Amino acid sequence: MTSPERSLVFRALELNVVEGRADDIALTDAAGSMTYAHLLHDSASIAGALWQLGVAVESVVAVDLPPGRHQVISVLACARLGAEIGESQTLRIAGDPIMLQTPDTEVPWDVLLRAGRTDPAGAPDADPEGYADRLRAAHEQIFGPLLDGRAIV
Known part of the structure; x- marks a missing residue:
């Protein structure tokens, strides 16, 4: 019996950390560099905050940010x-300064990060049917390098 393939985000982040690349550079941008461990920590923290605000499998979140x-x-x-990234009238990550915008409130990025650190979200064991393919196709510039153990530049 074969086990199902691990989730896309597990393969992109946790697997790199487990395989000894925690301190390798995962991302370089105008603000500097981030290691795989730091990228995992921050994404898990933001996910934890989003989960606390009700984001779950099949929720749609608009990510309107520059690369x-x-x-x-x-x-x-x-x-x-397991949230979909697309057009949303209810959940949007955007702005300068960056905020999560909902119909009722705006939550600044730094508050999301701090709130999510109290209960960061782990990677799911597996993705819903077709999810990994859709996400990777839409965001190959993110997942391609990470899945290959390279840095996003």
């Missing part, structure tokens, strides 16, 4: 929850 660490972390956080 860079915040976009990457947001996409990886959504992947940890």
Whole structure:
């Protein structure tokens, strides 16, 4: 009996850490570099905050950010929850400063990060049917390098 393939985000982050690349550079942008461990920590923290606010499998979150660490972390956080990334009238990560915007409130990025650190979201064991393929196709510039153990630049 074969086991199901692990989730996309597990293969992109946790597996790199487990295989000894925790301190390797996972992302380089205008703000500097992030290691695999740091990227895992921040994406799990943001995912934890999103989960506390009700984001779950099949939720739709708009990620309206330019390329860079915040976009990457947001996409990886959504992947940890099985949330779809697309047009949404109710949940949007955007702005300058960056905020999670809902119909009722706006939550600043730094507050999301701190709140999520209290209960970070782990990677799911497996993805819903077709989810990994959709997410990877839409965000190959993020998942391609990470799945290959390379840095996003």
